Ligand SMILES: Nc1ncnc2c1ncn2[C@@H]1O[C@H](COP(=O)(O)OP(=O)(O)O)[C@@H](O)[C@H]1O
């Protein structure tokens with residue numbers, strides 16, 4: 001499989017530049033974030049950071065709030081309390097005269113452009129062919145010329161191994177192929193941060209490996225910061241430098257994959273790991 | 278006083294028939310355009326903020342729950358009496374009445390079509406930062422429309438069958454043409470029958486066509 005750097009026009013190679021942020025600095029910062037649905041406290045006064053260029057995996061039982069974290073980052077939901085910063089800018093808030101105020105749509109759109117997301121259910125646009133799924137946002141959001149967007153899209157589609165399916169509609173593809181298109185679509189926006197929410201859990205088992213291989217490639221060959229929710233522990237071990245274990249909206253513990261998977265401090269983590277193995 | 282079918286009366290009636298058909302189809306065309314576009318505006322407004330959605334709900338409920346005939350009378354007889362109210366021709370008043378009335382039904386069709394688009398589509402568009410207007414145009418409505426085509430088509434047929442109501446404000450559409458011919462010639466049987474057959478000849482193939490479209494559009 002090609003790595004992104006050999007694809008035409010640099011394809012994903014130029015994605016996710018850190019914009020002068022030195023490694024080791026946090027690209028994402030959650031500060032005292034609380035999210036409730038009614039009485040259900042889904043995220044409880046959460047604080048954590050993700051360093052630029054690093055890949056972090058979130059694990060934890062179903063309902064522990066992992067998806068909610070990604071949805072907050074994608075501004076598909078708003079925190080009830082606390083702030084989230086991405087690349088030095090607040091999500092859903094902006095600084096005005098030294099004060100934090102709810103952000104206007106322009107601010108939100110600008111920040112959102114730095115973040116890409118791949119969903120469990122792919123969410124490709126079924127009314128558009130594969131190529132247009134990938135070019136739509138670069139053309140209409142980044143203002144890229146159609147020819148340039150298509151050339152880059154071809155590169156990305158090659159990267160995910162679907163060159164022969166460019167002109168198909170999503171429903172003509174397998175789930176694994178659809179998910180790879182969704183990855184290409186997210187990369188086409190050159191995000192600094194890529195959010196992956198259980199991207200293989202809707203797939204038939206034999207299709208999982210293909211998608212994970214593509215993601216391993218991207219993790220290796222780009223400097224995109226990734227926040228990944230997955231139950232594929234070997235994949236998490238391969239790509240991530242840090243693992244956060246969640247339970248009931250709180251971080252139980254965090255550490256290197258080796259530490260968390262081989263020698264966790266908490267019983268809760270051990271229980272969880274044995275339940276998914 | 279029975280009498281037998283008279284083909285001469287049919288041939289005699291036909292020139293008037295074509296004139297009536299033209300007006301019926303014109304009213305149907307303009308009414309359909311209005312119902313389709315206005316209904317879409319209502320449906321999108323329903324998803325807007327409350328100060329947009331609530332007045333739309335009020336107006337459309339009012340229009341849907343009052344008889345079309347009253348709306349036609351209002352447009353044709355009452356509006357010209359209002360200060361600055363324009364005088365509308367029967368065709369214009371009839372098309373507006375028909376289109377406005379049916380826009381409250383097409384609104385529901387669009388609404389269901391839009392709600393049928395999975396939430397994940399909105400979220401994907403949002404995650405790609407697609408602007409709202411573009412999300413509607415390129416993502417949501419194309420998917421919603423395929424689900425709406427059969428139901429919209431059925432409303433066009435329903436509107437066709439309502440066009441005779443417009444004769445009450447003086448539009449000499451098919452049925453009024455037939456009646457006027459009958460009054461003058463004392464032959465009602467042939468013109469009324471011809472007009473009845475004409476409605477079937479238009480409506481039945483149209484409903485077959487809708488069924489074909491429905492199957493075609495069921496999948497991508
Ligand atoms: N839109 C919502 N409305 C109400 N409750 C929600 C909503 N989204 C998530 N939740 C609740 O929030 C909790 C965490 O959900 P989620 O973040 O999806 O967990 P995970 O991804 O770790 O399985 C669950 O209890 C879930 O029921």
Ligand SMILES: [Mg+2]
Nearest residue numbers: 066067068198
């Ligand atoms: Mg989840």
